Amino acid sequence: MADPRRNIAVAAIVAALIGAAVGFAVGGSTTGAPRVADPTATGTALVEEFMGILKARDREAFLAFSSPAFQIVRADGTGLSRDAYADDLPYLSEVTVDRVTVEQAGAVMTARYFATVTGSTGEGKPYSPGPAPRLTVFAWDGSAWRIAAHGNFNALAGGGAIEGGSEYVLDFDLTGPPEDQHFHDVTGNGALRYGSGRLVGAADLGGTPVDVEILAWVAYVDGAGPFTSFLTFRAPSGDELALRYVGEATPGTGGTTQVDGTLTVIGGSGAYEGVTGGGTLSGTRTGAVGSPVDYDGTLSLVGMP
């Protein structure tokens, strides 16, 4: 465990450096919060500071970095106050944060991002790898930004929302037959692209080789936006497991697009009849919508053969 006093000092120095970097100018807030020149850069630094404190499991540094208003809410319905969370910080060995979006309104900054983590909650519930959405709010206390609320949308494995479910790791590539892509580019430059498409491929579902098909409807502005789709696993026997897959696409770096969403079982046939559950699925696409996608995710299913 790191020296708490050293970490408090480091946190204070980081906060001061952030303040100096953004340049203070009193905004519209009655509390005299600094107007942040680049909210995403500042918010990212604050999120990384928070994750560093969690990785160190540094109770005193967390208390120094958090507001009395702090609460955390998790996808399984558990939530903790500031003091309770400080007494039971999670165990994080790896954390990756990406696609950070931050807005500032005077003395408040809201940050939305995706986090991929390895570890467990303080109570010992393991996290699904993710990436999963996060919502973090920072408040200006008159001298520094402090974390005021945290929403962790990570579906906790084993003991999460799907009681008694077995975990299945998903890892497959899908391609889009050109004849199955029906997208309109109404502006001619990809600024608004919408329509439907079909992706197909093969996967392993709990040791059973299955065909995979996604039927998707999208409406993307500058490559970003929501999608609604259905995913079907088809076993060699012809038995099918049907899921709803909804989420959002976000442009990445190097011409890639990241898609993230949730899976919910809507029905099944044969050996999959009566199966329930859901999970998360993320993919990376290089190229326009309809291009091949590399997917990774997890499913928690009850009643599998």
Added chain:
Amino acid sequence: MGRRGTAVRRALAGILAGAVLAACGNAAAPPFGDPDASGEALFRAYSELLVERDAAGLEAVLGSAFLVQRADGSRADRTTFLATLPELRAFELADVEEARGDGIVSVRAMATADLVVDGVTYAMDPAPMLAVFHWVDGRWLLEAQGNFNHPSR
């Protein structure tokens, strides 16, 4: 959704609508100008504006940094949210907890809602929610909301 599912949804909506009306009957003036308003009162008042699809009321309550994040990864900022308001027909809250400090009230609860977002119907099972209100110039503004509900089967 089959006829049985529709009937169940209508029955639940009726129960929830009754709860909303009961809550409205007990409500005083909107609490957004009260510095001592409870987090539950603030979130109920905000949710009732959504039920009533009161765009002007919502515009006055949402802060400029407002962001809603949903479990499926979708989100909306203030502009997008006001342009495409979700259809909240009824709601109920349980296990409400709040904390306050630095001009902030954070609220968490288990929420049951009859909700449609962008044409997608959400499950009516209790799901976690998180809301953060910010005291600005004599008024509480909602700056963030986390909705952990998932689309319905």
